[in-house]
Amino acid sequence: MIDVEYDPNEEQRYECFDCGTIVRTARPTVCPDCGSEMRNQNIPLE
């Protein structure tokens, strides 16, 4: 896992790896639709 500092009180956009659902939340979670891992969109893919 990539560990990046961010403000834990600030909502971030997370996109589901599996179905693409986007959720705004202040903490990492799992997809509400399919339960898959979600990716923080504020962290650019390299």
Ligand SMILES: [Zn+2]
């Ligand atoms: Zn999903």
